Amino acid sequence: MPTTKKRLNITLPPEVGAAVKRLAERDKLPRASKVVELLLAALEIEEDRAWDALVRKRDIRGARFTSHKKAWA
Numbered sequence: 001m002p003t004t005k006k007r008l009n010i011t012l013p014p015e016v017g018a019a020v021k022r023l024a025e026r027d028k029l030p031r032a033s034k035v036v037e038l039l040l041a042a043l044e045i046e047e048d049r050a051w052d053a054l055v056r057k058r059d060i061r062g063a064r065f066t067s068h069k070k071a072w073a
Contacts, residue, residue: 012020024034 020031020034024031
């Protein structure tokens, strides 16, 4: 049966594979599902880093502020 999910073939270092296996067993999930969950969490962290970098660049002395109401009007 065809799948709509994109397949990715990766090779894990032994210690990473062992950690994924332990976490998957702990959470009663297949290893692939646990890896997807961990990747999603990592992507959230990367997104937060990008937003933080943008905010730090804009957070300067004398910056002009816009009210929430005006920004979303």
